[in-house]
Amino acid sequence: MSERMTTATGTRDFLLPDLGEGLSEAEIVEWRVAVGDVVTVDQTVVEVETAKAVVDVPCPYAGRVVALHGAAGEVRPVGQPLITIASLEGGGDDPHATYREEERAGSGNVLIGYGTGHGGSGRRRRRPRLALAAEPTAATADPTPAATATPTTGGATGADGGARTAPLVISPIVRRLARERGLDLAALHGTGPGGVIRRADVEAASAAPAAKLAAVPDSPAAHVGLAPAADGDVVIPLTGIRKAIADKLSRSRREIPEVTIWVDVDATGLLATRAAINAATPDAPVSILALLARICLSGLRRYPQLNAHVDTEGQRIVQSAGVHLGIAAQTDRGLVVPVLRDAQQLTTRELAATLAETTAAARAGTLPPARLTGGTFTLNNYGVFGVDGSTPIINHPEAALLGVGRIVDKPWVVDGQLAVRKVTQLSLTFDHRVCDGGVAGGFLRHVADCVEQPALLVANV
Structure with a gap:
């Protein structure tokens, strides 16, 4: 009702x-x-x-x-x-x-x-x-979101006494951030499409000299969400997506007995394969993440135990018929995991296009809730943050998550000779209730072998 x-x-x-x-x-x-x-x-x-x-x-x-x-x-x-x-x-x-x-x-x-x-x-x-x-x-x-950002004249006046055009702001997070930092959005220059004010614009303005900022006069909401505490501490309410992330990760740690295993791999062959694909059809480029997604799908076909979740109430393990692939994405609102449903039905090029579209929409905040839930396996490319390895928390209620570190030049032995190769670290965090080390190790080794020898992927697709 x-x-x-x-x-x-x-x-x-x-x-x-x-x-x-x-x-x-x-x-x-x-x-x-x-x-x-x-x-x-x-x-x-x-x-x-x-x-x-x-x-x-x-x-x-x-x-x-x-x-x-x-x-x-x-x-x-x-x-x-x-x-x-x-x-x-x-x-x-x-x-x-x-x-x-x-x-x-x-x-x-x-x-x-x-x-x-x-x-x-x-x-x-x-x-x-x-x-x-x-x-x-x-x-x-x-x-479209852009349509709602059409500037209107709301009766405000500028320094010259004339009408001042309302600022172009799509994201409520940007508006809230400006209030918290005491900034007048109308005084900011937007660097987004069509002059839209982005979070980066607000953060840049707040870092500028105070004399250049037009603070909101007598604004009681200037510090909404940020409450000063003793000794200058700042208390940030745990609400919205931050609260959801905290609740979900806490539940994952409480319920899932997770184990992380990892392996260093030579990704030189994978990079060469991607270059060859994109050279042949530059109008439809394929990303490294799309190739890694294809490799994960191959591994899950061989080891379906990891494409599952534990039904604690029913005391059973449910293996999913389709792979609903989650892709961890960092956004202005926090970490979200948009889902590519039935990803196993997509070609590698379709995976690349869908990944690009989905992650862009997630960062813009335009994905509906249905696109952010229901995943069965997550791929997390934490290498974009410049780190080599991680022990990430499983995206509850899934059973496994593959993490990928940065790809860097490292000394590597090739056919008995020392060489400089493109090396990355792969980690698999899995729910020990759904499988034992043999299955998890087999999956991770299959992924690593396909990264090092992409021809193996072709043989298994």
Whole structure:
């Protein structure tokens, strides 16, 4: 249920809807409406941050806003009131008077993959694009993130007394970071596409001399999320995706008896193979990560015990029919693991293209929650951070994770002679409940052999 009707006052409470994927709460990032505003069916009223994504929440009712439940930064549980809407009096020529019919048919809007209505009318509604506390205007359905960043004049004035264009900011994380550091976004220069202000722009501005910064005057929210403690310590609330990461990793350590094994490998042949592939078809390049993903898929075909999870309640091990490959990606919001479903069905070029698209979307924060869950095996390229090895924590409830260190020049013995080769370290962290060392070692050795002799991969695909 996403409605609570108060007949005496003619108001409706729109409850925070079920955001799916086991999410039980969301943090309010920014209200898009204010008390007294008139809203239409499917108008976005608030932006919230869950443990998996930033979500625009549309309201399935039309009317006048009489109450907002919760302030920016407050966490609201699913099923609790989010906004109270009063029915508009009269009707007639009122453009909102038909909202009841549309509610009965289902709003048709999609909340990151989850509808706001309980049924469909068989047609798609055009989703309005809004200016804060202003009357909505029509926009195309399924707007892109860039579309929501169109600058508007909100009445602010610049130093010359004229109207100042609102800054281009897509990410709520960027807005929050600017508030925390006391920066005026309108004074910053965006280096993103179309002048969009990115996190790097905020961080660069905060590192600049204070005289060059235009601080937000008398802003009570300038330090939202950062609370000074004794002796100058700073306390950062464990909320949103940071809290989800902490909870998941803690659960993994509590439940999974993990073991890590590793091996150094000569990746010279793999690099040469990639160069040959890309030289033949430079318009569709293949990354090293895509080749490593292909090798992992080959290993999981031979050792399916690692493509599994332990069902603790049912006291059983479940081996997955398909490989839903997770790729660890560092983003401005923290570490996320987008998933390539049924990756075993993709060609190597398709893997490369899908990997590039998926990781880019993850870093932009545009992946829906469904794309961030359901993995069965994770590939973690921590070598991009310039480290050789790691003992990563398994992405619960998966059973294994392959880590790849940086590829560097090292002395290596080749046919009895010392040579300089491209060497990397591979590590496999696995759940000892699903298999023993023989299976885990066999998988890691197969991966290492394919890295050193890519021709073996061809023989096994």
